[in-house]
Amino acid sequence: MGILLLIVPLIAVLLLLTVKQSQFRHAISVGASSLLLILALRLNREVLLHGSVQYASYGGFFYVDALSMIVLDIVLIIGFMAAIFTPGYLEAEIKHDKIRRERLGLYYSLMYTFIFTMVLALTVKNMGLMWIAIEATTLSSAFLVGFYNDKHALEAAWKYVILCSVGIAIALLGIILLHLSSAGVLNSSSFLDWTALYAKAASLKSSVLRLAFIFILIGFGTKAGLAPMHNWLPDAHSQAPSPISALLSGVLLNTALYGIIRAAVIVNHNQGSSTFTGRLLIGIGILSIATAAVFILTQKDYKRLLAYSSIEHMGIIVVAMGLYSPLSVFGGLMHMINHSLTKSMLFFSSGNILQKYDTKQISKLKGVLKIMPVTGTVFLLGLFAIAGTPPFSVFASEFSIVVAVFNGPYKWVGVIFVLLLAAVFAGIAVTLLKIFYGEPGDENLQAGEVNLPGTVCLVILLVGIAVSGLYLPGDLKELITKAQGIILGT
Amino acid sequence: MSNLAVNSNLLETLSVLILLSSFVLMANKRINSYIKTFRIQSFLIALAAGIMGLRSLMSEGRWDFLVVCLLIMILKVLYIPNMLNKTYKNVSYKVEKDFILNIPILVLLCCGLVVFSYFTLSGVDGISQDVLNMQLVNSVSVIWIGLLFMISRKKAIGQIIGFLVIENGLYITAMYSTQGMPFIVDLGIFIDLLTFVLIMGVMTFRINEKFDSIDTDQLNNLKG
Numbered sequence: 001m002g003i004l005l006l007i008v009p010l011i012a013v014l015l016l017l018t019v020k021q022s023q024f025r026h027a028i029s030v031g032a033s034s035l036l037l038i039l040a041l042r043l044n045r046e047v048l049l050h051g052s053v054q055y056a057s058y059g060g061f062f063y064v065d066a067l068s069m070i071v072l073d074i075v076l077i078i079g080f081m082a083a084i085f086t087p088g089y090l091e092a093e094i095k096h097d098k099i100r101r102e103r104l105g106l107y108y109s110l111m112y113t114f115i116f117t118m119v120l121a122l123t124v125k126n127m128g129l130m131w132i133a134i135e136a137t138t139l140s141s142a143f144l145v146g147f148y149n150d151k152h153a154l155e156a157a158w159k160y161v162i163l164c165s166v167g168i169a170i171a172l173l174g175i176i177l178l179h180l181s182s183a184g185v186l187n188s189s190s191f192l193d194w195t196a197l198y199a200k201a202a203s204l205k206s207s208v209l210r211l212a213f214i215f216i217l218i219g220f221g222t223k224a225g226l227a228p229m230h231n232w233l234p235d236a237h238s239q240a241p242s243p244i245s246a247l248l249s250g251v252l253l254n255t256a257l258y259g260i261i262r263a264a265v266i267v268n269h270n271q272g273s274s275t276f277t278g279r280l281l282i283g284i285g286i287l288s289i290a291t292a293a294v295f296i297l298t299q300k301d302y303k304r305l306l307a308y309s310s311i312e313h314m315g316i317i318v319v320a321m322g323l324y325s326p327l328s329v330f331g332g333l334m335h336m337i338n339h340s341l342t343k344s345m346l347f348f349s350s351g352n353i354l355q356k357y358d359t360k361q362i363s364k365l366k367g368v369l370k371i372m373p374v375t376g377t378v379f380l381l382g383l384f385a386i387a388g389t390p391p392f393s394v395f396a397s398e399f400s401i402v403v404a405v406f407n408g409p410y411k412w413v414g415v416i417f418v419l420l421l422a423a424v425f426a427g428i429a430v431t432l433l434k435i436f437y438g439e440p441g442d443e444n445l446q447a448g449e450v451n452l453p454g455t456v457c458l459v460i461l462l463v464g465i466a467v468s469g470l471y472l473p474g475d476l477k478e479l480i481t482k483a484q485g486i487i488l489g490t
Numbered sequence: 491m492s493n494l495a496v497n498s499n500l501l502e503t504l505s506v507l508i509l510l511s512s513f514v515l516m517a518n519k520r521i522n523s524y525i526k527t528f529r530i531q532s533f534l535i536a537l538a539a540g541i542m543g544l545r546s547l548m549s550e551g552r553w554d555f556l557v558v559c560l561l562i563m564i565l566k567v568l569y570i571p572n573m574l575n576k577t578y579k580n581v582s583y584k585v586e587k588d589f590i591l592n593i594p595i596l597v598l599l600c601c602g603l604v605v606f607s608y609f610t611l612s613g614v615d616g617i618s619q620d621v622l623n624m625q626l627v628n629s630v631s632v633i634w635i636g637l638l639f640m641i642s643r644k645k646a647i648g649q650i651i652g653f654l655v656i657e658n659g660l661y662i663t664a665m666y667s668t669q670g671m672p673f674i675v676d677l678g679i680f681i682d683l684l685t686f687v688l689i690m691g692v693m694t695f696r697i698n699e700k701f702d703s704i705d706t707d708q709l710n711n712l713k714g
Contacts, residue, residue: 126672126674126675128671128672128674128675128678129674129675129678131675132675132678132679132681132682135682136682136685139682139685139686139689142689142693143689146693146696149696150700151700151701151711152711152712154693154696154697154700154701154709155709155710155711155712156712157693158646158693158697158706159709159712161686161689161690161693162640162649162653165653165686166637166640166653166656169633169653169657169660172660172679173630173633173660173663176660176663176664176667176668176671179664179668179671180616180667180668181616183668188672191671191672192671192672192675205615205616206616207614207615207616208614208616211614235712238712239712
């Protein structure tokens with residue numbers, strides 16, 4: 001069953017390349033992503049029932065447990081939302097001569113290749129194959145980032161590919177060292193196999209393993225947008241078409257973080273404590289939050305602002321994983337889900353706003369609430385949510401992480417952490433409240449929404465993050481608890 | 491047994507030659523000589539893979555190294571350099587100075603990188619007991635030199651070559667330290683590498699179209 005998750009996107013790519021009519025292309029995309037969502041629901045049930053799903057066939061490569069299931073759910077939910085949002089967005093871009101109709105096929109086939117590579121990264125047991133899939137995510141999304149094909153988009157795409165590929169190459173050195181640390185412990189059939197590494201973690205060579213972790217952290221950290229390797233992220237997120245920005249920010253970053261978490265679990269297991277990984281992760285996490293805070297406070301472009309906010313949230317999750325206490329890990333996993341849903345909602349609504357106003361400058365947006373009541377409301381509430389205001393879900397998970405920091409061994413980290421969160425909050429509030437009020441300066445702007453199905457999508461996401469801030473469904477809680485168990489090794 | 495000793499001598503020599511080729515690359519001034527040096531380096535790596543392949547075929551009956559050797563020959567020695575040459579011919583219209591620091595300083599920095607990787611790796615127990623040590627130092631140095639090459643060159647093709655050298659370095663690190671990655675992982679890496687080169691070729695072309703140059707220093711509009 002699970003293997004269908006890999007087959008469906010591939011079939012979708014083939015169909016999208018052969019079919020020529022735009023309507024059919026939109027229909028295939030929506031159909032494929034709904035199918036993937038249904039498959040994911042079934043797989044969820046299996047994971048909840050058995051703890052992990054793996055098949056002896058297909059060379060034993062397929063493996064999904066609660067940890068990968070959480071990220072996989074995020075990928076497929078955001079993928080589905082993006083598929084619903086995309087037709088309206090692209091049709092409007094074609095109408096305004098931003099892109100040519102012939103390129104629709106390219107867009108969709110790359111988008112599904114991108115989804116395929118992410119699903120592949122999350123469903124393999126072998127760390128080497130996971131590396132290949134994560135490198136393939138960069139390659140498949142390169143042309144999506146540069147899709148508008150103007151100077152800025154090309155620059156963003158070039159930086160994206162060069163920086164991420166070099167980063168990922170460093171991660172490969174880490175994977176090679178991981179392989180080296182298991183020499184003599186594993187036999188050739190289970191080389192780089194995550195479950196085998198986990199089971200035999202205690203007998204791996206510690207010193208080589210620690211070196212491996214540093215390289216893996218730098219490598220996958222580049223892809224996750226952690227400072228100081230984050231330079232590609234604001235460019236790529238701001239230049240890509242909005243549905244792709246949502247996928248990059250909501251999904252891709254988590255996939256890279258997932259790689260770091262998998263490696264950290266093995267190292268912690270080997271060391272018997274989390275001191276080594278904890279210090280590295282907390283350090284790099286705080287640095288990311290601080291970098292993002294500085295740029296958010298001075299930001300003039302709203303898509304870049306959202307991108308920097310993604311760096312901040314990746315930093316928060318990494319700090320949570322570094323603390324390695326039950327509460328912080330639970331909060332971190334929850335934060336992954338909450339950040340993805342909220343941030344993709346914001347990128348979708350920024351897409352609507354961008355199409356209406358045709359500018360990314362914060363100073364040129366005025367009276368968004370008057371011109372676009374629904375999108376404007378969603379964007380406003382979404383910004384409050386992402387900054388960490390109750391009752392939204394981001395607040396709930398941030399709060400548990402803050403509590404965990406103060407319960408942990410590094411109290412002063414808690415002080416810096418809270419101060420930085422406050423700075424980010426102020427930055428977002430000050431820069432963006434300007435957008436919503438005031439008279440729309442441009443007389444030519446007509447009030448009204450663009451992209452109706454997309455707007456419905458926004459409202460669903462908004463309701464989702466508002467409800468899950470107050471009440472966590474039992475199944476989801478169980479899934480997170482199981483993943484927490486995998487990470488903590490209990 | 492003497493056969494085996496000859497083999498490992500050969501492998502050691504090759505490892506030094508590969509390191510040397512990356513020094514030569516750093517000293518190259520023109521883009522077409524980068525491509526030539528890259529071709530030579532890949533050929534040396536293919537030779538090393540071939541020797542290891544013969545050895546593992548004779549002792550364990552494994553054939554996967556030989557397949558990898560063949561793949562390196564086809565991809566890195568023939569296809570990728572030819573493709574880069576073609577891209578270069580399409581985009582070049584004048585010869586410009588392509589490096590930031592002058593060459594003697596860059597070569598000195600390379601020596602520094604070799605010393606750096608010697609000291610980092612000799613501090614890690616589990617790596618540093620046996621002969622494996624020096625070959626691993628050579629291979630890891632190739633990775634860092636590739637990285638320095640990327641930083642020091644401004645042209646798009648220079649950066650692509652730098653990435654390919656990093657990849658070469660990674661490949662020999664895996665080969666000399668762990669007798670290679672699992673075969674399927676090797677295959678996947680080749681597929682990724684091929685896609686990378688194809689994508690970067692197309693992008694170089696587009697950058698040349700939009701910016702009238704392949705100088706990546708011009709890619710500096712997005713800030714803050």
